[in-house]
């Protein structure tokens with residue numbers, strides 16, 4: 001396990017694969033007999049869908065075993081529940097808490113102060129990351145959070161400072177400050193998932209700047225859904241220079257006649273057009289890669305699984321991450 | 328049931344129809360809602376309508392090229408429209424829209440008190456649903472101005488397409504909620520019988536919350552709620568009015584999706600929801616669809632042919648060290664005869680031709696696998712909703728960031744022939 005890192009926050013533009021990458025990372029971190037906790041905070045049951053299990057309750061539950069033995073636990077954190085827990089823990093206010101809930105007060109408090117909601121969510125994740133058993137050993141080797149998207153992440157994590165400011169005294173104030181200490185420490189890293197496309201990369205670049213500005217540690221950039229480069233410009237130019245030779249080769253491979261208008265010959269133009277689109281895309285991807293490289297972050301790549309991500313696919317992605325990422 | 332039998336969406340007819348006053352583009356995040364909205368705006372203007380496009384989160388370069396990257400929260404005319412109509416566009420500034428409502432409904436000092444309250448600030452910047460609510464609000468305002476004969480609305484980048492319809496109500500019911508009423512006017516909310524209990528409840532609650540959050544925080548909340556009180560009713564009434572506007576004839580919804588499982592699942596939810604709420608669905612825009620000009624050649628055959636060529640390439644290179652393997656000889660030799668029959672004088676470039684053709688075939692196989700996957704997902708949607716008219720937009724190799732790109736997308740969107748296939 002590299003250094004002190006215990007809390008891995010995974011963000012990225014919507015739909016780039018935050019949930020998938022967070023799950024793959026939790027699996028990779030659990031390899032060889034370790035134990036990790038994968039948490040989600042947006043009440044969407046994305047983890048349950050991915051692991052093809054029942055909706056997760058507000059309870060840490062084992063959901064998968066990692067290669068080489070090791071366990072991944074999962075938890076869907078719910079802000080209202082977390083607040084009730086918190087009231088119970090510090091004030092033994094189980095029944096009063098329930099009354100507050102009936103009146104809509106809990107909903108009100110967690111809604112009107114979005115910052116408060118966030119501190120409850122991150123607070124729970126930090127608590128799990130720090131939790132120790134009676135022998136003083138960490139209960140989890142790592143906690144991985146499937147976090148809100150890049151556009152909201154700095155606010156979400158940094159918001160604790162805001163809450164600490166809003167609530168000028170009292171237990172929430174203290175709680176927010178202690179959560180903030182964990183989040184800005186070397187034990188926490190924020191990873192960004194991106195695609196090699198204009199908008200996600202732009203968001204990543206902006207997000208990294210914001211996170212750094214807020215004193216949060218940025219870990220890695222994970223480039224997801226990478227498609228293989230099957231032909232480069234030079235190869236394309238060479239091939240395109242002699243369509244007759246292409247027709248002949250296609251014909252030789254049994255795809256029909258090579259003379260003008262014959263089956264193999266008619267394939268040449270559309271195949272070259274596809275290749276042009278391919279190299280054009282590769283060129284755009286190169287500019288995106290260059291923009292990412294300027295961030296000076298470790299960069300890991302995951303392939304596009306054409307058939308979508310099922311459980312087997314998830315393990316495959318986790319294996320890929322494990323190979324590249326010194327965890 | 329497959330997509331090929333689905334009715335075709337005639338987007339030009341929709342845009343040309345003077346009865347069409349509002350077009351709402353919705354769908355899951357990243358599928359191309361903003362692009363579609365902008366492309367339709369360009370198209371409609373170039374066909375003669377006076378259009379305004381309300382975008383929420385355009386890509387930077389797209390916003391720049393339309394001249395709407397400066398945030399002033401009101402529409403500007405887009406230069407470069409080629410045709411009889413006019414195009415205006417704007418990018419929504421959520422906080423500013425919220426501020427404007429406050430300013431319009433509260434007097435000087437009161438407005439200032441609200442705007443400066445820390446709770447207002449966090450609500451206006453971050454409440455889940457504020458963006459959706461403000462998009463609706465802006466739509467209501469644009470419609471009320473009556474300066475355009477067509478309004479095209481993009482929707483916020485929510486995870487779920489339904490958020491756009493649900494969030495305003497959620498904000499409304501939150502602002503109208505029991506607890507807020509208690510905080511603002513405890514006696515009034517309780518009525519005669521409930522008053523005593525509620526007052527006890529209230530003091531216990533404010534006591535608890537005060538302990539938890541610090542007394543000053545609770546005071547901030549109370550001040551905020553009191554100051555907002557008169558606005559709340561207004562919020563809800565306005566949200567309801569805009570919602571009704573969406574149900575009125577003259578409004579059309581376009582659901583945008585990519586041919587992927589998640590996006591189409593969202594699209595299906597949305598279609599069902601529109602039906603339930605009696606909102607008019609014009610059709611589905613299937614965006615970023617892959618095609619092939621050589622679809623008659625299957626992935627399997629292309630791969631097999633590529634392998635044949637690989638083996639041949641090794642033979643041609645004549646490097647005796649590397650054996651081509653016996654399996655390939657048969658096909659290679661028949662292939663050889665075929666070549667000799669049909670072409671002449673390619674001897675010199677044969678090995679480049681072979682390598683090039685093998686690479687082209689591999690690329691094609693990959694493309695065909697994508698196509699097959701997309702077709703399966705699309706067919707699943709079509710089976711669920713065979714009645715929904717569909718149009719397809721090809722995945723362009725680059726992104727869409729200028730008027731020319733928008734015109735290309737619009738051209739594909741409105742084409743009456745299914746491309747490729």
Ligand SMILES: Nc1ncnc2c1ncn2[C@@H]1O[C@H](COP(=O)(O)OP(=O)(O)OP(=O)(O)O)[C@@H](O)[C@H]1O
Pocket residue numbers: 012013014015016017018019020021046149224225226302303304305306308309317486588589
């Ligand atoms: N490497 C991959 N190959 C193929 N499909 C992928 C890959 N990674 C993710 N996906 C698919 O992309 C879709 C979006 O992924 P995911 O749900 O993880 O994204 P997200 O960032 O969590 O989205 P949201 O912003 O909605 O929370 C899913 O259908 C997922 O299966």
Ligand SMILES: Nc1ncnc2c1ncn2[C@@H]1O[C@H](COP(=O)(O)OP(=O)(O)O)[C@@H](O)[C@H]1O
Pocket residue numbers: 198199355356357358359360361362363384385386484614615616720721722723724725726727728736
């Ligand atoms: N048909 C298409 N071909 C290629 N790129 C596209 C296409 N449609 C959209 N895009 C690109 O996809 C990205 C996301 O599109 P956008 O319209 O902003 O999605 P949304 O508004 O649904 O989040 C943009 O970079 C856009 O240029």
Ligand SMILES: [Mg+2]
Pocket residue numbers: 018019020046146
């Ligand atoms: Mg997710």
Ligand SMILES: [Mg+2]
Pocket residue numbers: 360361362383384385481482483484
């Ligand atoms: Mg958008």
